[in-house]
Amino acid sequence: MLDPHTPSPQPGHPRRLLPEPVHPTTRTSSARRTTAQRAAEYYRAHSITVLRISVGILYCWFGALKLFPAASPAEEIAAAAMTELTGGLLPSRVSLPLLGTAEMLIGLALITGLLLRIALALFFTHMAGAFTSLALLSGQMWHHGVPTLEGQYVLKNLVLVAACLAVTADEFTR
Helix, strand or coil, X not given: CCCCCXXXXXXXXXXXXXXXXXXXXXXXXXXXXXXXXXXXXXXXXHHHHHHXXXXXXXXXXXXXXXXXXXXXXXXXXXXXXXHHHCCCCCCHHHHHHHHHHHHHHHHXXXXXXXXXXXHHHHHHHHHHHHHHHHHHCHHHHEECCEXXXXXXXXXXXXXXXXXXXXXXXXXXXX
């Protein structure tokens, strides 16, 4: 293809002002980029929904595990945290199913989008309790200033908090 600003190679030969056609079977890097851009635009439009539903699925899963004795790897730490947070008023045989049910309800609300603002308030309340356990149960959560496996289990919730902050921002700016 010739540049429209350069003279024609032959006198009387017209300059080509339009780019040469791209054949449909030819895939150029710009065509792939366009497809990638379209996919990114589609995902951007749905990313908050993906975050909301994925956190909801995790919450339902973690909650369901707490309904069955010895099924949750966080059972002992959750029971100890609930005991500390309630001042020992709620025995673990009651607190774990209650916590599991609450987590499942939060998860279902996140998945469906129903009662979302209430679910988000409950989510952040639950996270406040979870992070409080880092201080209340410091002997189980930390070893020489480094988080134990239980501490890491709580700290991974930072990702869930970040996801739900994005969901909350979206919900309150609609």
